[in-house]
Amino acid sequence: MATEKKEFEPLIVGITCNWCTYAAADLAGTSRLKYPPNIRLIRVMCSSRINPAFILYALSRGADGVFIGGCHPGECHYIDGNYKALRRIELLRRMLDQFGIEPERLRLEWCSAAEGAKFAQVVTDFTNKLKELGPSPLRSQ
Amino acid sequence: MGEEKGKKKIKLAFYWAATCGGCDVATLDIEEKILDVVNIADIVLWPVAMDFKYKDLEAMAPKSIDVCVWNGACRLSEHEELAKLLREKSKVLIAYGACAAFGGIPGLANVSNKEEIFKIVYQDTATTVNPDFVTPQEELVTDGGDKLTLPEFWNTVKSLDQVVDVDYYVPGCPPQLDTNLAMVGALANFVATGELPPKGAIIGASDKCLCEECPRKREEGKMIERIYRPYELKEVDPEKCLLDQGLLCMGIATRGGCGAKCPSVNMSCRGCYGPSSQVRDHGAAFLSALASILGKKTETEMIGEGTAEEVKELLDQVKDPLGTFYRFSLPISMLKRVQLKEKKG
Numbered sequence: 402m403a404t405e406k407k408e409f410e411p412l413i414v415g416i417t418c419n420w421c422t423y424a425a426a427d428l429a430g431t432s433r434l435k436y437p438p439n440i441r442l443i444r445v446m447c448s449s450r451i452n453p454a455f456i457l458y459a460l461s462r463g464a465d466g467v468f469i470g471g472c473h474p475g476e477c478h479y480i481d482g483n484y485k486a487l488r489r490i491e492l493l494r495r496m497l498d499q500f501g502i503e504p505e506r507l508r509l510e511w512c513s514a515a516e517g518a519k520f521a522q523v524v525t526d527f528t529n530k531l532k533e534l535g536p537s538p539l540r541s542q
Numbered sequence: 543m544g545e546e547k548g549k550k551k552i553k554l555a556f557y558w559a560a561t562c563g564g565c566d567v568a569t570l571d572i573e574e575k576i577l578d579v580v581n582i583a584d585i586v587l588w589p590v591a592m593d594f595k596y597k598d599l600e601a602m603a604p605k606s607i608d609v610c611v612w613n614g615a616c617r618l619s620e621h622e623e624l625a626k627l628l629r630e631k632s633k634v635l636i637a638y639g640a641c642a643a644f645g646g647i648p649g650l651a652n653v654s655n656k657e658e659i660f661k662i663v664y665q666d667t668a669t670t671v672n673p674d675f676v677t678p679q680e681e682l683v684t685d686g687g688d689k690l691t692l693p694e695f696w697n698t699v700k701s702l703d704q705v706v707d708v709d710y711y712v713p714g715c716p717p718q719l720d721t722n723l724a725m726v727g728a729l730a731n732f733v734a735t736g737e738l739p740p741k742g743a744i745i746g747a748s749d750k751c752l753c754e755e756c757p758r759k760r761e762e763g764k765m766i767e768r769i770y771r772p773y774e775l776k777e778v779d780p781e782k783c784l785l786d787q788g789l790l791c792m793g794i795a796t797r798g799g800c801g802a803k804c805p806s807v808n809m810s811c812r813g814c815y816g817p818s819s820q821v822r823d824h825g826a827a828f829l830s831a832l833a834s835i836l837g838k839k840t841e842t843e844m845i846g847e848g849t850a851e852e853v854k855e856l857l858d859q860v861k862d863p864l865g866t867f868y869r870f871s872l873p874i875s876m877l878k879r880v881q882l883k884e885k886k887g
Contacts, residue, residue, distance in 0.1 A: 452826065453826040453829050454823045454876065457823060457875075457877060458876055461877055474849055484837075485833065485834050488833040488837075488853055489829065489830050489833040489834070491833075492829055492832070492833045492857050492860065493826075493833075495860070495863055496825070496829065496863040499653075499862075499864040500864065500877050500880050500881060501880045502881060539881065
């Protein structure tokens with residue numbers, strides 16, 4: 402009996418803003434653009450809705466990577482939410498490094514509603530990078 | 543002593559685990575009210591002050607101790623053994639102090655593990671001479687055939703409720719006077735009426751964050767550009783909010799109940815009363831709030847290429863997010879501990 406070694410499939414939690422990145426994901430879908438199915442999308446109204454605790458929770462429950470998507474700086478539907486999100490994510494990234502979790506497991510991208518192709522491309526890139534990085538160190542807990 | 547006004551005295555036990563001893567001292571902070579406690583309770587275990595043995599404890603009937611006040615975090619197998627024993631023997635188990643409730647300062651050892659800690663303590667420190675790297679062992683049989691044991695040293699520090707079921711929490715490092723008085727009041731009420739607060743209650747602390755009690759004044763919409771270590775500020779304005787002045791005051795994410803003693807003397811709150819009732823992860827809550835107000839300009843002015851550089855400069859000022867934001871609460875945080883790289887070869 403041949404046993405195949407299954408390739409590691411990372412589990413990605415994606416939290417994306419309603420007006421830009423979530424719309425970009427929709428556009429990728431309607432345009433029939435391909436990207437890996439590893440990402441599970443959660444829609445929030447703005448990237449500033451994202452409490453760093455959500456990201457920690459996803460990681461503590463075994464997510465291999467967390468993808469945050471918002472509007473480009475200057476284009477936030479609520480004017481300045483994405484600036485707050487940027488500072489929170491970057492500070493969290495530094496703290497994750499202290500926790501021994503690779504900072505590359507947290508990915509922040511700005512994708513406008515028109516950038517369906519960009520969304521598909523960054524998610525594909527993120528998935529491939531996580532395959533190289535391997536399972537999250539928190540997986541076994 | 544004998545019975546007071548025909549009422550039976552309750553059996554009270556104190557125990558300490560991974561602790562500094564400050565919580566036992568704090569029970570004396572209530573001064574003459576200690577006599578009220580002595581009037582209503584017989585103390586059956588108190589390692590710091592009285593000479594009871596573990597076998598006395600083992601001999602007690604289940605649930606024969608009315609209230610056990612436990613201070614200290616759990617990091618040895620002995621702590622787990624005693625936690626389970628005291629849980630069996632006690633009707634009510636109180637996690638007293640930040641260490642028992644959240645992991646406390648000993649919880650910061652979760653940035654390391656047994657191997658690294660033993661290497662520093664028993665080999666690497668400057669004044670240690672230990673060429674054979676002799677370290678404590680769990681078991682030794684002497685030449686005379688006696689077996690000596692030491693508890694197992696865990697890699698991870700835990701809060702009390704991560705080891706056994708806990709009934710109440712009394713936060714603080716140590717719990718302050720009003721918090722202690724509230725606990726004594728709850729005990730006295732229990733003796734008089736048999737009633738207890740709802741299980742899981744935080745005794746002697748507020749549901750709101752520290753800012754509600756703090757006498758300082760906040761400035762609406764203030765952004766902070768520069769973070770200061772306490773020694774760097776020549777003068778601390780006694781009336782303005784400490785966070786507004788650039789000091790990292792954890793009060794916005796921390797439970798009130800201490801009377802804001804630290805901010806009242808120009809010291810930033812360090813979070814010893816633990817996460818407020820609205821917050822699941824102490825460090826993440828403060829991180830989010832701090833990142834929100836860090837900035838040189840208002841948000842709408844931060845458009846353009848300077849943004850990434852400005853963000854880096856601002857955040858570089860936070861030297862140790864993990865140690866600062868989780869000073870008392872690392873074991874109960876969502877990630878609980880640092881993931882260490884396995885040493886290869």
